Amino acid sequence: MQIMITDLSLYAKTILEQHFSWAIHSVYRKTINLQSGDFLLALQTAGSPLSPISLITDLSEAGMDAQKAVPGMEIPSSALQTDQADVRNLFLPPFSGSFGELSASIHQALCQADDQGFRLLFLPDRQENASLIMEAAKKSLTDCRLFLQKQEEEAAAAALVRLTGLGIGLTPSGDDFLCGMLAGLILTNSWDLPFTTALRQEICAHLHDTNDISRTFLSCALERQFSLPVVSLGKASGAVSSREILTSFSEIGHSSGIDTLCGIYYALRSFPEALPLIPH
Numbered sequence: 001m002q003i004m005i006t007d008l009s010l011y012a013k014t015i016l017e018q019h020f021s022w023a024i025h026s027v028y029r030k031t032i033n034l035q036s037g038d039f040l041l042a043l044q045t046a047g048s049p050l051s052p053i054s055l056i057t058d059l060s061e062a063g064m065d066a067q068k069a070v071p072g073m074e075i076p077s078s079a080l081q082t083d084q085a086d087v088r089n090l091f092l093p094p095f096s097g098s099f100g101e102l103s104a105s106i107h108q109a110l111c112q113a114d115d116q117g118f119r120l121l122f123l124p125d126r127q128e129n130a131s132l133i134m135e136a137a138k139k140s141l142t143d144c145r146l147f148l149q150k151q152e153e154e155a156a157a158a159a160l161v162r163l164t165g166l167g168i169g170l171t172p173s174g175d176d177f178l179c180g181m182l183a184g185l186i187l188t189n190s191w192d193l194p195f196t197t198a199l200r201q202e203i204c205a206h207l208h209d210t211n212d213i214s215r216t217f218l219s220c221a222l223e224r225q226f227s228l229p230v231v232s233l234g235k236a237s238g239a240v241s242s243r244e245i246l247t248s249f250s251e252i253g254h255s256s257g258i259d260t261l262c263g264i265y266y267a268l269r270s271f272p273e274a275l276p277l278i279p280h
Helices: 010-018 061-065 099-112 117-122 132-149 153-163 173-187 194-205 212-222 228-235 242-250 256-270
Strands: 003-009 021-028 031-036 039-044 054-057 074-076 086-088
Touching: 003 010, 010 039, 010 054, 010 086, 039 212, 099 117, 099 242, 099 256, 117 132, 117 173, 117 256, 132 153, 132 173, 132 256, 153 173, 153 194, 173 194, 173 212, 173 228, 173 256, 194 212, 228 242, 228 256, 242 256
Parallel strands: 003 086, 039 054
Antiparallel strands: 003 054, 021 031, 021 074, 031 039
């Protein structure tokens, strides 16, 4: 098997250069996940959205299927041709524009999205949802806000991390939301607040409460590594339209992008203008 890689992150390139033997972890539509020790990378079809662990190939979906990949199959790093690949830095910087405008654009995008997931919790005309998953998520967010109001950052972080593994799919909605929350705290330049420190510690302590793929993305987020649509927000030099946001985030998974956007929105609303909700 020889596969041409056309795009990857600097983060993935560094991992690939440090690990010389890989095995197929799992196979999904348009994706072959590779594992080496505790690390996962994802071979993806041409045109897939770039994540920190993506190895975007020149293969179509049919071409990917033709590889006949099965879990356990070994693949040496030498089989992954990266000489001509475009390498992107997906380290997320703080946002330099207006948080109010960004928050408004994100909320408009959430209102226009077709996906369900956690977005239902942020709609202006939301109705009570009987889903146990949604009720659990709502309680975690409510408890987090209440603890923040009492300046109990550790308790607030623990309440939010109850979202770990909550939901269904390759990356449960709760995990996507937490990734978005971390992204939002970076965008608002709140990475070193006591709450953020507590949240990072709690997420790290609960990484094994979810599946391998979600754990990998949460680990990336803890290192400030995010998918290209998220990083594009941090690097935006001006206003970002809701249409741009909705288009780019809708390309990430079934509902993962929108759930991530929910986490970003929650952080922007909780920590506007790089200030903590409760000043110290």
